[in-house]
Amino acid sequence: MRDGTPSTEGTHLTRRGLLAVAGASVLGGCSSLDGLASDSESTIRAYDLPDVDADSIPEPVVAPSVPVDIHPGYFASTRDRVTSLLAELPTPLGPDDVPNGHVRQRLTDAAAAATEGLDEARTARTGLVALQSLRDAREHARYAAAGWAVADRGLSVDPLQREHGRAVTDARSVRNDHEYVGTDPVAAALVHARIEDALEWVTDNDRPHTHNEGELLTVAEWGETAELARAYVADARHLDDRLTASLPDDAGTVEGVLTRAAESLFADIRSRRAALPPEPTAEDWGLVERTVHELRRQVDDPRQAGDAPGPASAVVDATDRLAKFRAFDRVRERVDAGEITSAESAEAVREARTTAYDALDTALEESPDSGLARTVVSDASWRVSHADRELSRFRGDISHGRLDSVLEDYIVATAVARATPAACQQTVDALETA
Incomplete structure (x- = not known):
């Protein structure tokens, strides 16, 4: 079986669940659940939210793969x-x-x-x-x-x-x-x-x-x-x-290429990390603060190329981190433009979900190497699975703020997916010139 199936085709939810991203919604508090909105709050009916079948949520939405045939x-x-x-x-x-x-x-x-x-x-x-x-x-x-x-x-x-x-x-x-x-x-x-x-x-x-x-x-x-x-x-x-x-008999080693490319990519990562802005300082954190914090947390990582298990892992990890740096920048631009707000309607949630799924597919289609892109978006797509799982649990009337954790997951996944083609291109260029 050679890996490379379409990105968002469904599969039955398995026993391991969505633990890989469960912590992402902790700041949003408990999420499911019947009748948590007070009488004075504006609410959204769970009935009007996207109809997600809990038994058909793929985990993750984009399945990981490897570009060799397993016998x-x-x-x-x-x-x-x-x-x-x-x-x-x-x-x-x-x-x-x-x-x-x-x-x-x-x-x-x-x-x-x-x-x-x-x-x-x-x-x-x-x-x-x-x-x-x-x-x-x-x-x-x-x-x-x-x-x-x-x-x-x-x-x-x-x-x-x-x-x-x-x-x-x-x-x-x-x-x-x-x-x-x-x-x-x-x-x-x-x-x-x-x-x-x-x-x-x-x-x-x-x-x-x-x-x-x-x-x-x-x-x-x-x-x-x-x-x-x-x-x-x-x-x-x-x-x-x-x-x-799968290789010709005279295939050589790519260890030096991988090592040099990893060093080049991590040099850019160090520069980007040094330029990170401080954490949000608002006293009360809402959707904007949590979304910015989550992406900032992911990119503020001190590990270097030498900390990876080897040069190949360093290259793959660098690609993922560079995508998240670009995603962080894009989210901050959206915040400055006032484009990230709590859900005002069920349609806003539906639009965020559709946008996330489309972004995952587009990342695979537009990246210079779909296999490399898949390693990045597969991880990010856990957030879409997690958000879908939360949606499947809502009942009754839900306050707008209760949907923030769902929107956060869709927004972060979308941002990372949209940043993936450029990150992959940077890695391809680094490998070609190493």
């Missing part, structure tokens, strides 16, 4: 791994198997999540999403299988810790031996960045997030951590193999 055999072997782990569990898992009801439910939930991950992979919009879903499925299946192995045969944590240690060693070895092969620097950056990120996850997460809930669940947590580490290493190797297989 069908690799998907098949990963599915087989999940099903073999699940086959170790008795079905159903009853009180005679695991007497503790809480523990039993944790294992049952993990097995269900693994099964759901298999289903998500089958309907995934891109190969990368399928890969991520199967990796999650492996993690959950191993949690359930390891936990059951404690009850069934007294499995201890020791072999799982050794297994995890071997995976970390493998990740470091793969990282040390990694060669940045490629002919197209942009495509190479997108693939190598995924490899860098996967390997860094393994080397940086040397222990599971245990919750001290007893021996069985501790072993289960070590099991899922070991399995996830193995999955990340395997995925990194497969992406590297598939990229290499």
Whole structure:
């Protein structure tokens, strides 16, 4: 499966929800909800807002992708791994198997999540999403299988810790031996960045997030951590193999190009960051202040090219940050022009939502490289998913201010999407001249 499906085609909402952007609406307070407007406030009827089906909100709206073919055999072997782990569990898992009801439910939930991950992979919009879903499925299946192995045969944590240690060693070895092969620097950056990120996850997460809930669940947590580490290493190797297989035999390295381009892009980022205006100073923050603050927070990041997992990740990250700098500037221009205000009508919300969706599509169409653009707008499109989720929860009469968090998400996503083509062009130019 080669990634590159249309940007905003729908998909069923999955179990992982919209946690990636949930914090974005904290400043707006609770958002859903029936009859929160006082009698004296002007209101908008939820009935008049865009009709969003909670069961068909894509997450994110623009699916992430990677510009290589993932071999069908690799998907098949990963599915087989999940099903073999699940086959170790008795079905159903009853009180005679695991007497503790809480523990039993944790294992049952993990097995269900693994099964759901298999289903998500089958309907995934891109190969990368399928890969991520199967990796999650492996993690959950191993949690359930390891936990059951404690009850069934007294499995201890020791072999799982050794297994995890071997995976970390493998990740470091793969990282040390990694060669940045490629002919197209942009495509190479997108693939190598995924490899860098996967390997860094393994080397940086040397222990599971245990919750001290007893021996069985501790072993289960070590099991899922070991399995996830193995999955990340395997995925990194497969992406590297598939990229290499797609290249001519005489393809050289693009490491120097990526490194020099990253340094050039981050030089611009440093200049832009040094010129950032101060935070909004209004005593009472409304939609304008929160929107400006959110974008300013995202660009006021001290990390440099050398802080990334590698030069490919640095190039991709720089593109994202440059898009957000441009988005920040554009939002400030709109604020100065008085164009950002709380929703005066349901139609204003509808227009903001439509504008956001159109901007995401346009960013992919007008960018010099749609794959590079997709890495930026996929992240930004989580905000559209989150705003849609909030809209689906409103009932009754809603005060205008209650819709500010929804508008903020649509406004920020629109601004980033509209800034993406120029940011991508800057990155393409930097790679061409590096």
